Amino acid sequence: MDSQNTAPTLPPYPHPAGGWGSIKAVGVSVVRDGAPLATVNALRKQNQPGGFACVSCAWAKSSKPKHAEFCENGAKATAWELTDKRAEPDFFAAHTLSELRQWSDLELEGAGRLTEPLRYDPTTDRYQSVSWDEAFAGIGRALAAQRAADPRATVFYASGRASLETSYMYQLLARLYGNNNLPDSSNMCHESTSVALPETIGVPVGTVRLDDFEHTDAIFFFGQNVGVSSPRMLHQLQQARQRNVPIVTFNPLKEVGLVHFANPQSPVQMLTPAETAISTQYLQVRNGGDLAALTGLCKWLIEADDAARAAQTAPVLDHGFVAEHTQGFDAFAAAMRAADWAEIERSSGLTRAALEQAARTYAQARAVLGIYGMGLTQHREGVANVQMVSNLLLLRGNIGRPGAGICPVRGHSNVQGQRTVGITEKPELAPLDKLAELYAFEPPRDKGRNTVATCEGILDGSVRAFVGLGGNFLRATPDTPRLAAAWRKLDLSVQVATRLNFTHVVPGGDTWLLPCLGRIEIDQQAGGPQTVSVEDSTGCFHASDGVADPAAPSIRSEAAIVAAIAKASLPPNARVPWDDWVADYARVRDAIEATWPDVFEGFNQRFRAPGGLPKPNAARERKWETASGKAQFQRPPPFPAETDARVLRLMTLRSDDQFNTSVYSLDDRFRNIWGTRKVLFMHPQDMAARGLADGDMAEVTTAIDDGFLRQLTDLRVVPFDLPRGSVGGYFPECNPLMPVQHHALQSQVPAAKNIPVHVARAAA
Template sequence: GTNNLPDCSNMCHEASGRALTAALGTGKGTVDLKDWEATDALFILGVNVASNAPRMLTSLTEAFDRGAQVVHINPFIEAGATKAIIPHDFLDMATFHATRTSTLDLQVRVGGDMALLRGMAKAVLEQAKTDPKAIDSQFINRHTVGFEEYRALCEATPWEELERQSGLSRADILKAARIYTDADRSIISWCLGVTQHEHGVDTVREIVNLLLLRGNLGREGAGPSPVRGHSNVQGNRTCGIDHRPEPEFLDRLAEVCKINPPRDHGLDTIGTLQAMNRGDVKVFIGMGGNFALAVPDSPFSYEALRNCDLTVQVSTKLNRSHVVHGKEALILPCLARTDKDHQRGGVQSTSVEDSMSMVHLSVGMKRPASKHLLSEPAIISGMARAALPASPTPWEWYIEDYDRIRDTMSEVLDGFEDFNRRVRLPLGFRIKQPARELIFLTESGKAEFSSAKLADVVPAPGMLALGTMRSHDQWNTTIYSDNDRYRGIKNLRELVFMNEDDMRERGISEFDPVNIVATAKDGSHRYLDGYLAIPYDMPRGCAAGYMPEMNVLIALCDYSTQSDQPLMKHVKVHITAAT
């Protein structure tokens, strides 16, 4: 009877989904890997490719080799934004031969991506006054609304303000704009460095604005491409894991499954933590992940979890969430996706969706660690039957053969017709993206330009904008070592990266201990003491450090009013030498 479904999208790409849905009528990117192979220009924003999306390195090196322009936009110039050795190229591996992965690196200030994008749009529109081919007028007139308002907004935004907010010179912005207008087909790709800000939705809308100006949608080698990572981030929303489900989905679910699903919106991650703290949420069930370490405001979140009557973790390995728990707690070990899943109907396969909307089967090949381990679907089914003994839903029948689950999905989910046959094709199948076919499921029936106010991201005097991130020896909250290989850090995680001039201004030298004070939206403060300052090539006014250790600095009230995402990439801090 509830849509309380906090999920990883609440933390990562909620802004992307809301922005793309508003602009194009779809919450997903429109490009696939073939587009990456055909594009003339790639713009990569807010992602550390080497550790966050290592498979992208192959596409970047191949793009560079065939002469495509590759522009990286990030406060740091990361290792993956310069060159890479491709792991499956045996000759390159044997000879340590690296291929370049960029033609331009722009070190935008933390949160300054929106100003850069608007500056590029302003440059494109200025160029169009003398070069009509700089914009695709036919595409704009036929397929979009809101263009004139957006053009007026760009013209009214002074270059000085765009430079101040982006942290880049006008010359650098024009250089990026020239690459964009010289390219016949462009892809813009982004990750959490764009979304985990107060203005994350506006920034993704600005990405779409820029793409629309030159008709970079609905054709090969062009379009928006969010980097969504592991398979449940995008697939769960496709299958209805959404605290704000669409009425159309609920109607179909009710009709096919003969249930009466709740219509009220449920709680997302931030709302769940607040409700736990109030005592309104008494039971928390976690499917995978490491909720306690992934969420912000660690002390508050720990107390919220401990305030629950019961917490349940369905997991393949132990993590911090198993020891930060409710008054009663269960750990339910489950099969990993790499394990053979034997059910009454034989060895089962699960279906997954990647960030390119490709759906394929995943079949485990390893012998399970124990014959007593259950699969995640079997655990859900067992819980359902135990909690709802009179339920007419055939829970046990579904688990005997997962094809039966997929048959039901094919009736409920648009684009999943003939699911079991199509998912067994050699590469699976791609879910249709209407916007790719220039079908826009928006209120206007067209792609919609956004005319949002430019965000003010320049820190107040004496303050820095700190972004949390992962080291290269880390995956999500799992830390494999205290090293950060590509950034030259060994045996250290309690650190803060700073601009050298910012350090000098504060009387801080390399490896000096510092005190970090974060100021939340409600005026409260959070502290980290004794962290070591590391000088790094980054814009003035910016700082960075590792999550999950720095999650303690992010107040639960510090979330975007546009997406409800925690502001993991824009924490307002004072940093002083430790006394």
Template sequence: MGPRRSLQSLLALNQVDGFDCPSCAWADPEPGRRKTAEFCENGAKAVAWEATRKRVGPEFFAAHTIADLRARDSHWLEAQGRLSEPMHLAPGATHYTPISWEDALTLTAQRLRGLASPDRAVFYTSGRTSNEAAFLYQLLARRLGTNNLPDCSNMCHESSGAALAETIGIGKGVVTLADITDFADLIIVVGQNPGTCHPRMLTALETAKRRGARIIAANPLPEAGFGRFHNPQTVRGLAGPGTQLADRYLPVRINGDLALFAGLNRALIDHEEARPGSVLDRDFIERYCDGFDAAAAGWRALDWTRLERMSGLSRRQIEDCAAEVREAGSVVVCWAMGLTQHRNAVATIREIVNFLLLRGNIGRPGAGPAPIRGHSNVQGDRTMGIWEKMPDAFLDRLREEFGFEPPRAHGLDTVDAIRAMRDGRIDVFFALGGNFVAATPDSGVTEAAMANCSLTVHVATKLNRSHLCHGTQALLLPCLGRTERDQQAGGEQFVTVEDTMAMVHASRGRLLPGSPHLRSEVAIIADLGDELFGDELGWRAMRDDYAVIRRHIEHIVPGFHAYEERARQPGGFMLPRGPHDSRTFNTASGKARFTVNPPTSVEVPPGHLLLTTVRSHDQFNTTVYGLDDRYRGIRGGRRVVFLNEDDLRALRLRDGDLVDLVSVYPDGERRASGFRAVGYPIPRGCAAGYFPETNVLVPLDSTAETSNTPASKSIVIRVEATDRGPAAAPSS
């Protein structure tokens, strides 16, 4: 970026008059509690990655064929720099070539108008787009006549939304940052690695710990962030001994979390029955909940031997954890994709809700469920209507506001969109950001599915692998990044985002656009809408002044009254969350629901292992900043598989041997070659590897019940030694 641009950008990152971090969705402190450097290492990398002075323009594409670029790894592709002008891949061509914005939009509109059915188009979005762009995007798709609006939520926290909506009536968490830092007595972090995925969360946990809160971490891999945390923003953190964050570590087996929480609930019920009135919040259960008797009967019937086998934990470990819960006044449970990407993910999160309901840990300070979102506005996308099955009430308000009848039939989510493309039922694939091919399961199937489209369109800041897995014809449309100023006819614009704790706030870029050919996401969508339909819905006014979009949003989306005024307030505003604010639950019965969730596990044949996908320290989602993972001791490479030392010996392997990973599924086997075996403290029978390198092993049809989220955290694999000898790199 250069020193001046770096300072200009980083000092504005996550500040009230600056721009929101383009990486994770962790909540910002209140304006008066923010640091001058309110960002983590990965946030700084994300800004530098976007604001780089390197450019990928016509000369680059003239020098590289598609075949040449496909042979490069993802790290190299994105390191080349920012896309600088629209590019077009003609049918049968080997190179992208320049195209004007007018011709690109005309081509896209012609293809969309010529579809046999609007449902032969798919409109995908990543979680980094703004509220304003997301709202406009769903408006465009629904005006065309389709609800095919898959997004990255389908692949991460869809399971959380499904479970929470069913049990407490809202598909998002109900915990604030202050609940964690100022009020919680006990914080349980399960299936999440904050040190890599949400580093600023460690500061919040440190604040809670210094206040006296206790922290329990449950995860198959011990993570560095829960050990000695050295806060780089304090003298004590840099020079002192650091803070031991986790008071208790539970090395749960992969997919053992449902058994863990079922065991905790059984232990709490057992203690209550031995000492009536000592554990359960009977008043809360009777006033605000239903279904308790059936759930309690289910817990009493559980077999401890089976729970131990499924969870990988002893009864003593679970009961000791339950004793800490009994001592705590208020409990928060945080989780991420380590819970959501399993066959039984929705049941697991329902069981966490049961756990919280037993002691009234919803609707009071320092308590509640906290799904920790990854991408910076993935929660806002859903709030704005990016969902393939938005409720009729939202669609009714959309009709009243804009005067057209939105489609009512549910559309395609991410997995079903891949199936439809695979089967030749999609002609146009349009992506607003993201790296669809790298983020999705069953890489070979997904790449072939993309090739079945007649037109693929990607709105993006940088080149990525999805742009090289194209349809018969393809467009790359370069857009402004979060760091850049957005100047429209109505003046300089700002956008808004929603963080993981339902705070909505403004984001204003500081840097000049990286190219005169860049357009904002809002402008691209509005111009396409104008090209498709004329100005009947006011596309031009919305493009010229984003306040017009926000006025529409406040008429349609609950909680956004006086949107413009509140968005301009320092720190923004909190969206209403009934369970947290007033213990109101928008369920069928009007009460929070206890549910019965019999523990299940993945059957692993003898000689096989259960693989989970993980991030390295030096990446964010599919973006790989570097080839090291210093928290796990890996240097110079990503094709590694972490194995228990006993499993290494049983497989007659040594640390450093090269292996192939073969996933086993009823529809056949999938292979990922050239991985280095690394001994690691992971439970026996379990393994871990980085995504997206291991996505090829995830079967398209292996998904979570109810949410249809890819089961990327529980893949049955066979490890085969190769005849190529031990690997020379990476090192550990």
């Protein structure tokens, strides 16, 4: 067992993102995870034509890839998947699930790749190896019985890494089964985007493509840690800075990747002290202060334009664009003029002078990119935060022109693509009539369960069966201890996975664990080696070919597993060719094109295009698919009320050695944390006000009174450079502090970036 309570030390991290530190970290990862030769061979083909799309983040792929088209985190994810460690049947014979529940996330995944189908035996408290036929027969019987009783009591969850082909088959399985219960990791991250943007610009995704970075005049960054979450973007940011493009960053923490970068592929920067300063202005906004900060920017721009018009000088706003392409400007502008600077400063934690400086930078640029991540979406007002970025860009026509646009940065490598091919709980977003026509059935028309509704159903018992296509649901979601306790009452739990994780060691009734191929592995089917496809953050589809031998000959592909579950649990349907689809994934792509002909025209012929096949995006062409037919300014809600001064705002963070719930080590070199993740980052004055010193153990209690005590007592306090009133802790370790009901108001994204907490010294 690892020790997570070693007292951390925190001298300032002296190095830029990238550079020799990145190369060393990749080397350590490759050796630590095993299979160094397989990893090195695979890295040569990562994000390359004829190779595989990175299994880590969803950042865009270049049409002219570099020789090494991967980042530190992408290399770590590849090494993690190609490990030579195996969790074989003898491993499970040696360990009960009660024992494994005491292991850390790092230790569980560190056991290696799963190789055999497993079924939980409650009499021995162990997983037992079974045949694939036995697994599909047992799962099919259980799902069919639940379907006969109430199909709405079963949930089909998807983590965000499955291919477009598997995702299409999976959503069809759920709808043939009789529900729209298709929650996925979008519900936990960018659902705020897909709710906000259709109301403002008429599309649920961003409008930026990779070549826009070559034409932009300014970049505004909000709540996205590029050095950890999407390091390949640092190349575009570096090139922009070399053209003297200003980058203005709003983020509570000074993240290394947003401060400076040394390109590992630049001989000059590797052999000299040279590096690139990324942010030209860095504004450390308070947790929950983004709405106020964006209001300050918009207020200054509108009032500067008022003054310019009065003086008959050049306007600040793009009045031609606003008049021709937008609606609601007058009401929005009135709200901005009425906003009080003292309240803006209080809520944002930023000075008026700093916000005015940022607004001037925006006003002086012809084409501006607005980039954001979960630092905006995972708030109670997450939808309003996104809409305020849209408002800011609309003021000067920065949607639908080269070098400009709104750019939500997605996490999982195909989470956006899953939504494109029907993974959604919202029936109005799925082509139900077309599915009915193609497959001769009546799809369910009622709204399904998203992630929050699934959690609520597990807690109240209305969810009886759960099928998970990847992911670590119990770790990723809020209220972990409560959910884990309720999970034991499920009738059926089926998990498709490459590695062991916490969700797998919490049995739920009849529990099955099915090992699947990873994307990097060669997927050999009856029709030969198969190609899959994914969608990146910029809405481009890419082909992906496996390049490594499977971890074991017994492992099956996700598509094959989904098809087998469907055949075992559903009545026969001659219109659904499950076996043909598994034999040749090109036939699935033909079905995808038949379902969305306007989006996927010529899919099989075009998806290998250099740089990807771009998805149609009306807003890029200034065609607004909104109710009014124009882009819509949205008035923001009031700023969050000032709470009791004793209440702090907790944001959950990722480390540099982590991808979502997968933790590669207990170190975080960018924050100088070594050998532990059980820490709480605090401003020194907030520490002093509570009588805390560096290294003290903290008692952190959620400041929401709903009858449940949510508390962690094993976090060590670390002084850190972040705004007063804001504290930080690692995801998923701090998820037990987040109530299920603490979510974005419209999108129901868990508000993990702004959890109200009390912090005190832990009892000895």
